[in-house]
Amino acid sequence: MLATARRAYKQRAFPARRDAPLACLDTAPGLPFPKRRGYGPPTMRPGGNIFQFLKREVLVGEHEVLHRTLKEALVGICDSVLDIGCGSRSPLHSFSNLLPHTVGVDGHPTSIERSRAAGIHREYHCMDLMEAGQRFGPKSFDAVVALDVIEHFDKPDGFRLLxxxxxxxxxxxxxxxxxxxxxxDEWDNNVHQVHRSGWEVYDFELRGYHVTGMSGWKPLRGDYALPRIRPFRLGSRLSILTEPFATRWPRHAFQLLAIRDMEVS
Known part of the structure; x- marks a missing residue:
């Protein structure tokens, strides 16, 4: 019974890809989880090194898991990245220098200028986000990302963005x-900051995306992803402690990271 449950979980967490089953995994002796070549949460393995697990998933900083997962999904795999709705401080900022070519697109001029001053991307365009499809040709980037963006569109426009x-x-x-x-609501004098839609795991899974939970257990965070429990430092640490649970059961996570591999779709 237990073995059957484990197999069911593994199949759900890491669906086989057509090019290579469990393409993002590789075994690594002594670790509590397989060593990965891609993205997403690793599976625990009995008898593994619990300290490696704690170091990677529990003893981490605020949003460190998100930044690391993005880095693993892009660096060394994608040479060109289009960041739609890049804002003033894209989550790509910590490793964009490792990507050969990145392009930032945003509809708010002030955000573009702040991002340019920080040197996050190599090229910028201030434009309506939905016009990116006309500005750039089909299949013109290895990866296209929209981080904290799709919720600013109503649902039909969000699907058109996808x-x-x-x-x-x-x-x-x-x-x-x-x-x-x-x-x-609107903030920082930016009308584009208003949230107009909510997105669920199934919205992405039905389109072939692999969804990972982020930012810990959903009830522990509120507006602007800030911890609900005070002081903030305690609330943040409690949220981080739930990251291993949230990454594997995204329906209970505060945020979702959805990745679609176009080459195997």
Whole structure:
């Protein structure tokens, strides 16, 4: 019974890909999980090194798991990345220098200028995000990402955004968004900051995306992804402690990271 449950979980967490079953995994003796060549949470293995697990998934900083997962999904795999709705400080900022060519697109001029001043991307375009499909040709980037963006569109336009991104990407499309609807009003003099839709795991899985939970257990965070428990430092640490659970059961996570491999779709 237990063995059957384990197999069912493994198949759900890491669906086989057509090019190579469990393409993002490789075994590594002594570790509590297989060594990965791609993205997503590793599976625990009996008798493994618990300290490696703690170091990678528990003893981490705020949003460190997100930044690491994005890096593993892009660096060494994608030479060109289009960051739609890049904002002033894209989550790609910590490793964009490791990517040969990155392009930032945003509809808010101030955000573009702040990002340019920080040197996050090599090229910028201030434009309506939905016009990116006209500005760039089909399959013109290895990866197209929209991080904390799709929730700013109503649902029909959000699906059109996904279609546009999928038409532009040769290898990967990456979406990062709250799990469900999270109210948010205009701020920083940017009308585009209003949240207009909520997205669930099935919205992405039905389109062939692999979904990973992010930012810990959903009830522990609120507006702007800030911890609900005070002081913030304690609330943040409690949320981080739930990351291993949230990554593997995204329906219970505060945020979702959805990745679609276009080459095997």
């Amino acid at each position: 279609e546009m991104m999928e038409s532009l990407a040769r290898k990967r499309v990456i979406i990062f968004t709250p799990n469900g609807f999270l109210p948010q």
